[in-house]
Amino acid sequence: MAVDKNMNILIVDDYKTMLRILRNLLKQLGFDHVEEAADGSAALQVLRGSGHFGLVISDWNMEPMTGLQLLREVRADAKLKSTPFIMVTAESKSENVIAAKEAGVSNYIVKPFNAATLKSKMVSVLGDF
Numbered sequence: 001m002a003v004d005k006n007m008n009i010l011i012v013d014d015y016k017t018m019l020r021i022l023r024n025l026l027k028q029l030g031f032d033h034v035e036e037a038a039d040g041s042a043a044l045q046v047l048r049g050s051g052h053f054g055l056v057i058s059d060w061n062m063e064p065m066t067g068l069q070l071l072r073e074v075r076a077d078a079k080l081k082s083t084p085f086i087m088v089t090a091e092s093k094s095e096n097v098i099a100a101k102e103a104g105v106s107n108y109i110v111k112p113f114n115a116a117t118l119k120s121k122m123v124s125v126l127g128d129f
Helices: 016-028 040-049 067-076 095-104 115-126
Strands: 009-012 034-037 053-058 087-089 107-110
Touching: 009 016, 009 040, 016 087, 016 115, 034 040, 040 053, 040 067, 053 067, 053 115, 067 087, 067 095, 095 107, 095 115, 107 115
Parallel strands: 009 034, 009 053, 053 087, 087 107
Antiparallel strands: none
């Protein structure tokens, strides 16, 4: 099944520059329906409020709710639990990777990354596009 490039993608980061970079990379890959949230709690409100998202791409380190906490909330919510979720982090510590995997992350990206890396992670989660 082909990936729907019109699907909604939620990007979550407390750093505006990173949101802009992610939005631009997604645009390069042909995805234009991108919404933003500045932290995990804002993302959770968006996810619970405005319908269906085909993918969440979230930073790990945010306040007051981290990406890992957001992931746990998403996986615990019956309506959201099957939403593909990619975690982005500056740290590649194995305990972080393990914690994210245990919480049900779909994939993991370590900063810095480029469009090719983002695409390969998205393909592994969503299928080819």
